[in-house]
Amino acid sequence: MSSDTLVKVRGLKIGATVYPPDAAPHDIDIVHGVDFELERGKVLGLIGESGAGKSTIGLATMAYGRGGVKITGGEVWINGRDILKSRLRDVRRLRGGEVTYVSQSAAASFNPAKKIMDQVVEASVEHGKFSRRKAEKRAVELFRKLGLPEPDKIGNRYPHQVSGGQLQRCMTALALCPEPELVVFDEPTTALDVTTQIDVLMAIKEAIRDTGVAAIYITHDLAVVAQVSDDIMVLKMGEKVEYGTAEQIINAPREEYTKALVSVRSIEHEEKVPSPEPVLRCQNITARYTGTNFDVLHNVSVDLSPGQTLAVVGESGSGKSTLARVITGLLPPSTGRIEFAGRTLAPDLPSRSREDLRELQMIYQMADVAMNPRQTVGTIIGRPLEFYFGMRGEKKRKRIQELLDQIEMGAGFIDRYPAELSGGQKQRVCIARALAADPKLIICDEVTSALDPLVADGILKLLLNLQKVENVAYLFITHDLATVRAIADSIAVMYQGKVVRYGTKSEVMSPPFDDYTDLLLSSVPEMKLGWLEEVIANRKMESAGN
Amino acid sequence: MIKTIPMAAAVGLFFTILYFLMAILAPWIAPYGVAEVVGDVWEPSSADYWLGTDNIGRDLLTRMIYGGRTTIFIATVATFISFTTGSILGFLAAVMGGWVDQVLSRFVDLIMSIPPLIFALVVLSVMPVTVPVLVLVMGFLDSTRVFRLSRAVAADINVMDFVEAAKLRGEGRGWVIFREILPNALSPLVAEMGLRFIFMVLFISTLSFLGLGIQPPAADWGGIVKENADGINYGIGAALYPAIAIATLAISVNLVADWILNRTTSLKGGRG
Numbered sequence A: 001m002s003s004d005t006l007v008k009v010r011g012l013k014i015g016a017t018v019y020p021p022d023a024a025p026h027d028i029d030i031v032h033g034v035d036f037e038l039e040r041g042k043v044l045g046l047i048g049e050s051g052a053g054k055s056t057i058g059l060a061t062m063a064y065g066r067g068g069v070k071i072t073g074g075e076v077w078i079n080g081r082d083i084l085k086s087r088l089r090d091v092r093r094l095r096g097g098e099v100t101y102v103s104q105s106a107a108a109s110f111n112p113a114k115k116i117m118d119q120v121v122e123a124s125v126e127h128g129k130f131s132r133r134k135a136e137k138r139a140v141e142l143f144r145k146l147g148l149p150e151p152d153k154i155g156n157r158y159p160h161q162v163s164g165g166q167l168q169r170c171m172t173a174l175a176l177c178p179e180p181e182l183v184v185f186d187e188p189t190t191a192l193d194v195t196t197q198i199d200v201l202m203a204i205k206e207a208i209r210d211t212g213v214a215a216i217y218i219t220h221d222l223a224v225v226a227q228v229s230d231d232i233m234v235l236k237m238g239e240k241v242e243y244g245t246a247e248q249i250i251n252a253p254r255e256e257y258t259k260a261l262v263s264v265r266s267i268e269h270e271e272k273v274p275s276p277e278p279v280l281r282c283q284n285i286t287a288r289y290t291g292t293n294f295d296v297l298h299n300v301s302v303d304l305s306p307g308q309t310l311a312v313v314g315e316s317g318s319g320k321s322t323l324a325r326v327i328t329g330l331l332p333p334s335t336g337r338i339e340f341a342g343r344t345l346a347p348d349l350p351s352r353s354r355e356d357l358r359e360l361q362m363i364y365q366m367a368d369v370a371m372n373p374r375q376t377v378g379t380i381i382g383r384p385l386e387f388y389f390g391m392r393g394e395k396k397r398k399r400i401q402e403l404l405d406q407i408e409m410g411a412g413f414i415d416r417y418p419a420e421l422s423g424g425q426k427q428r429v430c431i432a433r434a435l436a437a438d439p440k441l442i443i444c445d446e447v448t449s450a451l452d453p454l455v456a457d458g459i460l461k462l463l464l465n466l467q468k469v470e471n472v473a474y475l476f477i478t479h480d481l482a483t484v485r486a487i488a489d490s491i492a493v494m495y496q497g498k499v500v501r502y503g504t505k506s507e508v509m510s511p512p513f514d515d516y517t518d519l520l521l522s523s524v525p526e527m528k529l530g531w532l533e534e535v536i537a538n539r540k541m542e543s544a545g546n
Numbered sequence B: 001m002i003k004t005i006p007m008a009a010a011v012g013l014f015f016t017i018l019y020f021l022m023a024i025l026a027p028w029i030a031p032y033g034v035a036e037v038v039g040d041v042w043e044p045s046s047a048d049y050w051l052g053t054d055n056i057g058r059d060l061l062t063r064m065i066y067g068g069r070t071t072i073f074i075a076t077v078a079t080f081i082s083f084t085t086g087s088i089l090g091f092l093a094a095v096m097g098g099w100v101d102q103v104l105s106r107f108v109d110l111i112m113s114i115p116p117l118i119f120a121l122v123v124l125s126v127m128p129v130t131v132p133v134l135v136l137v138m139g140f141l142d143s144t145r146v147f148r149l150s151r152a153v154a155a156d157i158n159v160m161d162f163v164e165a166a167k168l169r170g171e172g173r174g175w176v177i178f179r180e181i182l183p184n185a186l187s188p189l190v191a192e193m194g195l196r197f198i199f200m201v202l203f204i205s206t207l208s209f210l211g212l213g214i215q216p217p218a219a220d221w222g223g224i225v226k227e228n229a230d231g232i233n234y235g236i237g238a239a240l241y242p243a244i245a246i247a248t249l250a251i252s253v254n255l256v257a258d259w260i261l262n263r264t265t266s267l268k269g270g271r272g
Helices: A054-060 A088-094 A116-126 A132-145 A164-176 A194-211 A222-228 A246-251 A256-262 A320-328 A354-359 A377-389 A393-406 A423-436 A453-470 A481-487 A505-509 A515-523 A531-538 B007-024 B060-096 B098-112 B116-126 B131-158 B161-169 B173-209 B221-234 B237-264
Strands: A005-018 A026-039 A043-047 A069-078 A099-102 A182-186 A214-219 A231-236 A239-245 A280-287 A297-304 A309-313 A335-340 A360-363 A441-445 A473-478 A490-495 A498-504
Touching: A005 A054, A005 A214, A026 A054, A026 A069, A026 A214, A026 A231, A026 A239, A043 A054, A043 A222, A054 A069, A054 A182, A054 A214, A099 A164, A116 A132, A116 A164, A132 A164, A132 A194, A164 A182, A164 A194, A194 A222, A194 A515, A194 A531, A214 A222, A222 A231, A222 A246, A222 A531, A231 A246, A231 A256, A239 A246, A239 A256, A246 A256, A256 A453, A280 A320, A297 A309, A297 A320, A297 A335, A297 A490, A297 A498, A309 A320, A309 A481, A320 A360, A320 A441, A320 A473, A354 A360, A354 A377, A360 A423, A360 B161, A377 A393, A377 A423, A377 B161, A393 A423, A423 A453, A453 A473, A453 A481, A473 A481, A481 A505, A490 A505, A490 A515, A498 A505, A498 A515, A515 A531, B007 B060, B007 B237, B060 B098, B060 B131, B060 B173, B060 B221, B060 B237, B098 B131, B116 B131, B116 B173, B131 B173, B161 B173, B173 B221, B173 B237, B221 B237
Parallel strands: A043 A214, A043 A231, A099 A182, A182 A214, A309 A473, A309 A490, A360 A441, A441 A473
Antiparallel strands: A005 A026, A005 A069, A231 A239, A280 A297, A280 A335, A490 A498
């Protein structure tokens, strides 16, 4: 152990008790003997899919197990002490003092009833590191360093009075305030828009460099972790897959799994020529929610050709989901008309014909709330068959089987409940439910953004294949430009309720760009080192989060 | 399911089943007739009269068994009425929204602003006190609370994507309420049912104690307390038996309801 080593983890084993629905509770291992070391001032990236044990390992450096998770073996040395053998009193001094934590959702982690400053200085004061006045001074310094607006005053605001990106930076300030030795960042930018993510990422990176703190950076996005880390450890199912410098992992991955992660988002899709007779034509749509006095959509016009994909891209609040609600009839537009398959759609849902409803299906972002938890896969997929085509009994069951085959899931799933499926499988069942109606158009609302990258890739490939076979058109709502590149034929970029750029994929993706499209395109993390600095240096426009 | 039942729930289940069985089998297990005067006033317990006799010499055990039958029967039917009206109207208000929701909710607020016991006393003093009237009045008054609960639960579920998916499919209100919302609202409602049942037991007992419930010579637990209340002055504990019965039934049913709630709380099915 060299004098510079801050963290040394040896054979870390972590277990938990599970409660399966039809069996007795039993213990399982979720981390199987992981080793790593971290020097002062260095950043270690932990990367893996959900369930890989990243967060669990991160929290173990504070000798903490979340919700029933127990550390069952191994050693965690921080500053020359094995904290797993320390008394609770010493561990308490460590947590929030020597080792601090930045969680994924700042909005859920801040106490909404207390001012930001009170929360930022709390740990420093409680641990006796600084006096209240000194801690506040340091907090203001950190606010400034993290690029927050009005660093002198922002501490007087309540958490809901700042934006998501700003709050995430406040939490970073909170973690850095007591001058910790180690900060654990647990997916700090995952919940943010791409254009905001990049600012937060840069702020975190600079703050780490300036304060000389060591950090563990946890994320599922390899491109992001490559920007901030010195070393990267790839995890899968609680086991180490590969451990090396960031450069080696990105440029010369050794393991198959790492290679797959590096080459994720590399689906290529030949763009089709738009046909003169679109399946969906939105003309000058303006819409607002009842009880508000501003338009969420201004004069939106887009076309979508049969069997093709139109990607609607934008940040949260740009109006892309509202456009979907207008097309489905959930929100009647105040002006404008929608033509679908050659006929004009009624503006509101109740006055649409069953045929209109059948031919226009929707897939949601969160597959687990898009399916009734009390219905089996068979019922979920079978209901549209029954409802639109009057299928019953054996005929219906056979068609369900076919659909399950189409989404690459076996017949064994027919009697399962959604809770018994993985995230990717749930989304597949939702796709099958949409397909069951034999639609002409499927609206896909952020269908891959809640999924791990490899799983998301699988879903995109499936959607592309289905499009070839069924000739169905997709209106693909997303904030992720990598997804757009993979799947779109034409693109509409939305910003503050307006379509700012619209055309075929090649038109939209080639220069000259308008400022917003440029910002959006450049903000998508790329799988190369030094990308972050490059982008920040070349930016023309501030992101909306500031 | 039975194997993993916790101790408390098992005890609760045992007493609940015991009371219900006694209620159903009353005419066969009761040693004497319900209004039959068999002995002296307030005889102590003996081999002939296990719990002794009441204020006019009827066998107290027989009165207790028949009383339980009446009390449990009325509470069950009233709970049923309260749940069917309350939950259907509550779901309807949540799903339809708009003026339907406003009218129903404000009407329920109005009813709830009047204390139920006072309301029941007023209604029962102008109407004939018969079992159907009692059951209807109790069920109706109590359905306001079920309405509130089911409306709140359904409003939560109503905004979930799977309900929206059903609406986009073109499903009617019946499907949305009974197939999408009801199965997911069941566990809080079942747990509430246990609680409401107990309130019904207390309610009918209170009414009988005040003389506006079950009319003599029929027995019910509240009535038995009333008939034997004077005995307490002379150190005779006959009035305590129905009190104990009410208490044990209340605790038992609640233990069972807690267990059901625990088992089925999560929306994701099973325990999670």
